[in-house]
Amino acid sequence: MGTMSKTPNESLRGWTHVASGKVRDLYAPADLSAHSGRDALLIVASDRISAFDHVLPTPIPDKGKILTALTLWWFEQLKDVTDNHFVSVHVPKEVEGRAMIAERLQMVPVECVVRGYITGSGYQEYKETGQVCGITLPEGLVDGDRLDEPIFTPAAKADLGEHDENITFEQVEERVGKETARQLRDISIALYTKARDLAEERGVILADTKFEFGYRMQPGETDLILADEILTPDSSRFWLIDSYSPGKSQPSLDKQYIRDWLKSEESGWVKDTPPPELPDHVVMKTQERYRHAYERLTGETWKR
Template identity: 55%
Template sequence: MNPMSSAPELPGYQHVYSGKVRDLYAPVADDGTPREDQVLLVASDRISAYDFVLDTQIPDKGAVLTQLSLWWFEQLADLVPNHVISTDVPAQVAGRAVLVERLEMVPVECVARAYLTGGGLSEYQTTGAVSGLPLPAGLVDASQLPEPIFTASTKAPLGEHDEPISFEVVADTVGLNLADQVRDLTVRILQRGNDIAKDRGIIIADTKVEFGQRADGTLVLADEVLTPDSSRFWPADAWAPGHPQASYDKQFVRDWLTGPDSGWERTSGHEPPALPDDVVDKTRAKYVEAYETLTGRTFSS
């Protein structure tokens, strides 16, 4: 799928960019020129897997991600400012869009891990470390780490893989002071998230966050935060190290794509096939369940 082709036209806004999931628009000023200080961030129902944007969309996914992020921004407000200006948005994208500050984005993927799984597990199994951080011997899939760690990666273009990088590379890229800030905040966001989520029966194994800077250098939390797209959510009562965990995210999609029914080979380079209805329904249900379990609110699209 070409994300650009699915971005809606919005009166009063100029489309400027489409990523895997989000469409960005600049508000048009009274003189007809796009504003440079604000962006309308619209979360679509697109879903990506294995670096492909799939042809099949997940109904209400964009609304879930937007409303969950807004809830988390409130829970994190004492740790770090966020980019939200207003939720007063065009009716066409109501519930799944926010007007935000336009920031100078920090050019690294900021990841914190409280449990070992996914790409971090693969790296650990090869090197005994993750992003250059040595870890204790004997860890297995879903092992809880002694303490949460910061494991940055490159911010790769659409269709390419992010590559893990050490803290030293982050410091070389953005400067030591800013690297210290994003490392500490990323870990604190995951810790706060788990403090809240565990009371609701969810483990947040890891998370990826985005930061930007205002003109005065203030660090600001941007994009989404602690959602099923940016994090791994596991049911706490089912956690058992040694194998992959049940999850609240798009694991249904990944499992179907790599299973026998899809007929798709991950290494083929070909676009993945369309998702069957039952996978779409189960994935939507998991996103909604995550939102309702964490916030205690009933989801309304």
């Protein structure tokens, strides 16, 4: 099967396209009874890649398959922490390997970011204010330092093409209520902590990541359900323990390589303009990092 990059199929056998995000395409069932009456979605991970809130014009081959396989692996590892929305991988042949059927949820409008290390936008905010999302951190931290305890640094979900906005815990409480805010924080940190420890056993640092949650569609549901992709190179920062050295940018197994290239003179890119096509060497290096992340974390050889 070829790479899915630019536009989704308007329909797949038994499914109708209903929405697209930066990377994923969503399909609703043509016949609800085919899924035992459950609200279901077909979630297809394309090979599109985004950076700095832009979808880049060049896809990364196999990326969608790696994201799907890694998400399914993490769902299995973390199922004792919280329920997730996965239903099955009995999907149309055209999207085998890059798609899953999942329960449709009423999504909570908060990006649940957890940081165990200080870097990226969190480090920039810390340098300016000494805080991240209203949380005061110790003085003197350098880029890449490990925090004494992981912190919950949520963001308000933005529309496609807009930048998610970091918010405080108090702002989460205003949006979803105090009890839900507490649950989001506690479950997110529990998920991160278990995933961090598991990754470290495999020689990988999970610097930060984001989770999304929702409620089942039936009336009266109050249990938060883990949704979307989790702990992939698209939604996380993965560093290798062997090369970890605080005080500088870390070699990573995620899309930081693309961000760094876009900021380089070679790209010629001016921020807030449409990004350029990626050269072959950037595509290849990015694909290698995604594949390496999958193999290091799961212990399995990636097979196309």
